[in-house]
Amino acid sequence: MLYIKCPHCGWRSQNEFSYGGDATVKRPELGKEVSDKEWDDFVYNRKSLRGKHWELWQHLSGCRQWIKVERDTATHEIFKTLKASEEIS
Amino acid sequence: MNQSFRLENIGLINRNKKLSFKFNGKVYYGYEGDTLASALIANGVHLVGRSFKYHRPRGFFGAGVDEPYAIVQLYRNGETEPNIKATEQELFEGLEATSVNCWPSVNFDIGAINNFLRIFLPAGFYYKTFMWPKSFWFKVYEPFIRKAAGLGVASIKHDKERYEHKYEYCDLLITGSGPSGLASAYAAAKNGAKVILAEDKSRFGGTLLTSEVNIGNQSGKEWAESIISELKEMPNVIVKNRSQVFGYYDHNMLVMSERVSDHLPKTKKFHPKQRLWYIRAKEVLISSGSIERPIVFGNNDTPGVMLSSAAKEYLKVYGVLVGKNPLIFTNNDSGYETAIEFQKNGINPIILDTRKDPKSEIVDEAKNLGINIKFSYVVVAAKGYKKVKSADIAKISEDKEQLGIVENIKCDCICVSGFWTPTIHLASQSGNKTKFKEDIDAFVPGISKQNETTLGAANGTYTLEETLKKSFETGHKLSKEITKKDNKISFPNVIEKKSTAHDKFWCVPLPKGKNYKRFLDFQNDVAVSDIEIALKEGYRSIEHVKRYTTLGMATDQGKTSNLNGLQLVSKIENKVVPAIGHTTFRPPYTPVSIGAIVGREIGKHSKPTRKSPMHSWHEKNNAIFVDAGVWLRPRYYKQGNENLFEGSKREAKNVRTNVGVCDVTTLGKIDIKGPDAAELLNRVYTNSWLKLPVGKARYGVMLREDGIVMDDGTTTRISENHYHMTTTTAQAANVLSHLEYYLQLVWPELNVNVVSTTEQWAGAAIAGPKSRDLLSKLFPNSDVSNEGLPFMGFIEGDLFGVKARIFRISFSGELAYELNVESDHGIFMWEKIMEIGEAFKIQPYGIEALSTLRIEMGHVAGSELDGRTIPYDNSLEGLVSKKKDFIGKRSLSRKAFKAEDRQKIVGVIPLDKKTSIPEGSHLVKDFNAPLPNPKLGYISASCWSVEHDNPFSLAILKDGKNMIGEKLFVMSPLKNKVIPVKIVSSHYVDPKGERVRS
Numbered sequence A: 001m002l003y004i005k006c007p008h009c010g011w012r013s014q015n016e017f018s019y020g021g022d023a024t025v026k027r028p029e030l031g032k033e034v035s036d037k038e039w040d041d042f043v044y045n046r047k048s049l050r051g052k053h054w055e056l057w058q059h060l061s062g063c064r065q066w067i068k069v070e071r072d073t074a075t076h077e078i079f080k081t082l083k084a085s086e087e088i089s
Numbered sequence B: 001m002n003q004s005f006r007l008e009n010i011g012l013i014n015r016n017k018k019l020s021f022k023f024n025g026k027v028y029y030g031y032e033g034d035t036l037a038s039a040l041i042a043n044g045v046h047l048v049g050r051s052f053k054y055h056r057p058r059g060f061f062g063a064g065v066d067e068p069y070a071i072v073q074l075y076r077n078g079e080t081e082p083n084i085k086a087t088e089q090e091l092f093e094g095l096e097a098t099s100v101n102c103w104p105s106v107n108f109d110i111g112a113i114n115n116f117l118r119i120f121l122p123a124g125f126y127y128k129t130f131m132w133p134k135s136f137w138f139k140v141y142e143p144f145i146r147k148a149a150g151l152g153v154a155s156i157k158h159d160k161e162r163y164e165h166k167y168e169y170c171d172l173l174i175t176g177s178g179p180s181g182l183a184s185a186y187a188a189a190k191n192g193a194k195v196i197l198a199e200d201k202s203r204f205g206g207t208l209l210t211s212e213v214n215i216g217n218q219s220g221k222e223w224a225e226s227i228i229s230e231l232k233e234m235p236n237v238i239v240k241n242r243s244q245v246f247g248y249y250d251h252n253m254l255v256m257s258e259r260v261s262d263h264l265p266k267t268k269k270f271h272p273k274q275r276l277w278y279i280r281a282k283e284v285l286i287s288s289g290s291i292e293r294p295i296v297f298g299n300n301d302t303p304g305v306m307l308s309s310a311a312k313e314y315l316k317v318y319g320v321l322v323g324k325n326p327l328i329f330t331n332n333d334s335g336y337e338t339a340i341e342f343q344k345n346g347i348n349p350i351i352l353d354t355r356k357d358p359k360s361e362i363v364d365e366a367k368n369l370g371i372n373i374k375f376s377y378v379v380v381a382a383k384g385y386k387k388v389k390s391a392d393i394a395k396i397s398e399d400k401e402q403l404g405i406v407e408n409i410k411c412d413c414i415c416v417s418g419f420w421t422p423t424i425h426l427a428s429q430s431g432n433k434t435k436f437k438e439d440i441d442a443f444v445p446g447i448s449k450q451n452e453t454t455l456g457a458a459n460g461t462y463t464l465e466e467t468l469k470k471s472f473e474t475g476h477k478l479s480k481e482i483t484k485k486d487n488k489i490s491f492p493n494v495i496e497k498k499s500t501a502h503d504k505f506w507c508v509p510l511p512k513g514k515n516y517k518r519f520l521d522f523q524n525d526v527a528v529s530d531i532e533i534a535l536k537e538g539y540r541s542i543e544h545v546k547r548y549t550t551l552g553m554a555t556d557q558g559k560t561s562n563l564n565g566l567q568l569v570s571k572i573e574n575k576v577v578p579a580i581g582h583t584t585f586r587p588p589y590t591p592v593s594i595g596a597i598v599g600r601e602i603g604k605h606s607k608p609t610r611k612s613p614m615h616s617w618h619e620k621n622n623a624i625f626v627d628a629g630v631w632l633r634p635r636y637y638k639q640g641n642e643n644l645f646e647g648s649k650r651e652a653k654n655v656r657t658n659v660g661v662c663d664v665t666t667l668g669k670i671d672i673k674g675p676d677a678a679e680l681l682n683r684v685y686t687n688s689w690l691k692l693p694v695g696k697a698r699y700g701v702m703l704r705e706d707g708i709v710m711d712d713g714t715t716t717r718i719s720e721n722h723y724h725m726t727t728t729t730a731q732a733a734n735v736l737s738h739l740e741y742y743l744q745l746v747w748p749e750l751n752v753n754v755v756s757t758t759e760q761w762a763g764a765a766i767a768g769p770k771s772r773d774l775l776s777k778l779f780p781n782s783d784v785s786n787e788g789l790p791f792m793g794f795i796e797g798d799l800f801g802v803k804a805r806i807f808r809i810s811f812s813g814e815l816a817y818e819l820n821v822e823s824d825h826g827i828f829m830w831e832k833i834m835e836i837g838e839a840f841k842i843q844p845y846g847i848e849a850l851s852t853l854r855i856e857m858g859h860v861a862g863s864e865l866d867g868r869t870i871p872y873d874n875s876l877e878g879l880v881s882k883k884k885d886f887i888g889k890r891s892l893s894r895k896a897f898k899a900e901d902r903q904k905i906v907g908v909i910p911l912d913k914k915t916s917i918p919e920g921s922h923l924v925k926d927f928n929a930p931l932p933n934p935k936l937g938y939i940s941a942s943c944w945s946v947e948h949d950n951p952f953s954l955a956i957l958k959d960g961k962n963m964i965g966e967k968l969f970v971m972s973p974l975k976n977k978v979i980p981v982k983i984v985s986s987h988y989v990d991p992k993g994e995r996v997r998s
């Protein structure tokens, strides 16, 4: 079970969180013309990365905040966690 | 039976407490502190089972967790448990056990015929023998194998024992209480660290209990006792015996199973049988020691052949002789320690040492005691079928290839020592890349991946002084980093006998003309010849060899067999062992009971049960409940002998004719506040929300980004910046997360707060033509006329002193209202409704009637909004705004979603107007068409229409728009039904929706 440092609450076990996918995906702006390709990339197309990956988790059974977690998908090592408002650097 | 193999003056058992037990129906006696194994050996019982494949007689091989043979079926307090290691099971009064894997009895075993037919059961025999003809598998092979083989029998009864889970955090977790575990735990604890020390056995001390050493002027055993009793007193230390750390998972999380009550005849009241500990440790010290390795020789599986360290443990801990005429077969000094113990207790052993001329303190001591030692000698084969009776021995040449003249000597046990294999399982599980250590012919942990350190014998360190030194240092160093304290323990004086190098010899060659089975894996009957066959047949990877031959795959996971298997492969392949590498170690290290893994989360405890505030009323009024997600909801209220069909029909009919009341507390409720609340709703729902006036509700549909309907419900504008959203019962949690996602990550600029208020409000729907009359009596001070409270209107009212929210919304399609009061007043509200409603013939209705009402109205619910449908499919396209953008809108322009013959919701009626249509059935054009018969759609929900008094179903049908009036067939192969049906509009009752507005 992973051990995740919630930027709001501190270290908590994985079973308090739910996974939310790739954190680098940006939703196209509302009302903007979007090509089929752009939209498909946003909705469906994901890289299944091996290695460092920025992903979203929600601290569901805690502060309910969505957070950004940089994790190695192969080793599960977690390098960094950020608040939703913080930009991935 | 008397305990004729028990010694008088040695052992740690409690001789004041004699215990009786039964093995295979026969009564024996032992003492408190015995294991089942030690007590059986004390009684001279060595035949405990039969092997898996050849059904050869099986005895005891070890004295603990490494035991491959002595697996029994245990009976305790009216329960039975399979696959218990007799070497681990502590004796208790009244224990009963039987052998497994032998039929009809352990002494006469029919399966043993396999032993004589073994030519048919070589490596890969499962794959080769039982492949063809295919039809034989289920009829012939499988039942035969199941009967003749297999380990114990699992109970089919409900397990009445209790199992617990516990979470713990610590600075240092130390796995094993031998010298390295004790020293590191002591150093760290004295330095203020929070320590958990786990010991698998009942007694602490590990090898200190059996070795002749001296620490700080005490015997090893005394030193261990003093350290343990001091640790137990310290508030920062948890000391646990009977506790096996079996798994090392991510982020330094380890799982340990504690056998709380297995050693007792019966679990004490309120105690668990076992407890599973989830331990998050900052640092892990692996002090799991090492396991003695066998030497491979002919018939080395005969009962009476066992590890030399086990023989010593039986003697020193249990006061039990594994034989009175022992033969010690060793390639290192450890065998001598066992021989010396025998000699000291009046038994004369013979030592066969594969080495030519070893020189060490221990060897000298054995010589001085006058023990008969034969150098450069090996055991060629054990003789005897159910117990060792003698051994064929021979001198071996210096190159270890040639055997001299074979002699036969009498003996009743053969104690084998082939040196030591570090127990590296936990380190390997943690991700540590192990490395091969040439001087001990074994793998040891390499570079740590997680915060783990391996100490002592588990790390290949076999001298006590070095082990203690390193362990004290490590315990101190790691605790200092955590506690920032610097209390050092002074290092005690250590006295131990010096030993010399072992011989790398591990497998005795076969004498000319002999074809003895030489076993590597004792539980799975994998012999040297099996590995040879596998390699001849082209298997190269050790992982493949393992699976093909089943080497190391039994319940003991190859604790005694893995390294010899590797040595053999390396010899045949002419490669060094590290180049072959070992197979992957995976948790659990030892078998863990399913009960312990599941814990308390069984039956009603497997998920929380949520009840509405009106639950007690429903109970008192004969509600038959049904699980709805985590909620318990009334399905119908039973009157007399009514069944579900009759009861729900009566309730639904009463709604259509009079008035009914339904508990709708379970609906998800989300409170939405903030100046941008309307904007959020406008983006989340498909229809427009910016112009909804205060005091009005609106029905909305929300999509996922892929255009699929996520949920529906009504949202009401309570005040300028305050909305009350309802969701379906099932999607309540997901919708909240969904809103939070967009507010926190996508549109953080929106000034809105959302919070779940599902449990804050009790909800009651009152529906039916007389509902307004009832409402006016409930709220005499409010104007609830069609003008005062029109359809989709909202007012607050006073329910006899209780503040209530009144929404004029309808799921049943009748004139209907939903009342919300604070949860604590729920029962008051309900009882008032029932009391005043009596004059209007009110009846409560459950969710079965609720379903009937919504189905015949064509209102969609979870069975249509099933994660596969878009608004059009549910005839909700009218709610999709063409002007504004919203979540998922762009996806609706996908080609498949705009197809001319896109699926759409329809109504379905059986032509005979009698036959009920099973939900989930398929719709086809021709039920006689060849398979696969093209499916046109599926039945999503079925009911008995109370309005029309015949069956009615909803279906999602391809080209549904153009199918109205068509005749199709419903097929349900599961129920073996074919029903001719007619397709009609999904709005079967009041298609214009006049009633809700009346």
Ligand SMILES: [Zn+2]
Pocket: A006, A007, A008, A009, A010, A059, A062, A063, A064, A065
């Ligand atoms: Zn948090």
